[in-house]
Amino acid sequence: MLKYSRQREAIKNFLLQRYDHPTAETVYTNMKEDFPNISLGTVYRNLSLLAELGEIQKLSTGFGPDRFDGNTAPHYHFICNSCGCVLDLEVGGLDHINILAGQDFDGEIEGHQVYFYGKCPNCSPS
Amino acid sequence: MLKYSRQREAIKNFLLQRYDHPTAETVYTNMKEDFPNISLGTVYRNLSLLAELGEIQKLSTGFGPDRFDGNTAPHYHFICNSCGCVLDLEVGGLDHINILAGQDFDGEIEGHQVYFYGKCPNCSPS
DNA sequence: CTGCATGCAAAAACTTTGCACCGCC
DNA sequence: GGCGGTGCAAAGTTTTTGCATGCAG
Numbered sequence: 001m002l003k004y005s006r007q008r009e010a011i012k013n014f015l016l017q018r019y020d021h022p023t024a025e026t027v028y029t030n031m032k033e034d035f036p037n038i039s040l041g042t043v044y045r046n047l048s049l050l051a052e053l054g055e056i057q058k059l060s061t062g063f064g065p066d067r068f069d070g071n072t073a074p075h076y077h078f079i080c081n082s083c084g085c086v087l088d089l090e091v092g093g094l095d096h097i098n099i100l101a102g103q104d105f106d107g108e109i110e111g112h113q114v115y116f117y118g119k120c121p122n123c124s125p126s
Numbered sequence: 127m128l129k130y131s132r133q134r135e136a137i138k139n140f141l142l143q144r145y146d147h148p149t150a151e152t153v154y155t156n157m158k159e160d161f162p163n164i165s166l167g168t169v170y171r172n173l174s175l176l177a178e179l180g181e182i183q184k185l186s187t188g189f190g191p192d193r194f195d196g197n198t199a200p201h202y203h204f205i206c207n208s209c210g211c212v213l214d215l216e217v218g219g220l221d222h223i224n225i226l227a228g229q230d231f232d233g234e235i236e237g238h239q240v241y242f243y244g245k246c247p248n249c250s251p252s
Numbered sequence: 253c254t255g256c257a258t259g260c261a262a263a264a265a266c267t268t269t270g271c272a273c274c275g276c277c
Numbered sequence: 278g279g280c281g282g283t284g285c286a287a288a289g290t291t292t293t294t295g296c297a298t299g300c301a302g
Contacts, residue, residue: 062192116237
């Protein structure tokens with residue numbers, strides 16, 4: 001049985017209004033404004049829980065700590081090899097890739113995660 | 127200047143003959159057979175180095191420690207939500223996704239990583 | 253009241269790093 | 278010989294967990 005918690009609610013709302021895919025640490029720092037006594041453990045517990053429920057996305061970028069995204073609509077992510085920033089990326093024509101992937105596969109494909117790597121507009125030479 | 131090392135060579139060869147995407151710990155355990163005194167630090171150093179050189183791939187699956195893949199040919203990965211195993215997946219028709227992704231993007235796309243999630247053949251109900 | 257959620261702190265899990273010595277070039 | 282690589286151990290980073298208390302149902 002899942003019980004309501006003001007902290008969880010606040011964490012989810014925070015993520016919904018951020019577009020930079022914060023880390024647990026960043027969430028924690030920002031939560032402290034409204035909940036001075038909140039603990040990092042609580043942040044981690046709620047982030048994991050929300051990710052399991054599918055209400056947020058967890059991103060493992062391969063650089064540093066995991067990041068979290070409140071946008072659950074299908075979209076992709078770009079990670080800058082120079083500055084490490086994480087950007088949203090809308091890419092058309094990838095909706096069918098679960099089906100493509102399942103064609104020669106005996107198990108069940110339930111979802112996917114795509115990370116693009118390169119140089120972000122700020123770090124790009126041009 | 128990069129200097130030859132028997133340990134690095136052995137790590138690379140080990141990864142080339144494994145298809146289960148071992149963790150650093152697993153590489154370490156196996157290296158100890160040939161190099162009883164090898165240290166975990168050396169394993170991590172060489173895995174990072176090889177990944178930077180593009181001779182192996184580092185996989186951040188979102189579950190547990192990073193994994194490593196000696197197969198540098200373009201291919202994708204499947205991660206089982208039940209048992210956590212990581213399988214190779216050949217998916218046709220995804221070669222162009224860097225181009226698709228770059229179309230509305232101001233930076234530079236240099237590469238991508240795709241993870242599929244679901245139930246592997248062993249964990250699948252059927 | 254009952255039990256899940258929290259705060260706090262300790263610990264676990266994973267990875268990196270400093271330093272003295274070793275071995276490739 | 279000179280310098281990068283190694284082994285060892287310590288430390289750093291990120292995440293999880295145990296326990297007493299707090300609060301939603």
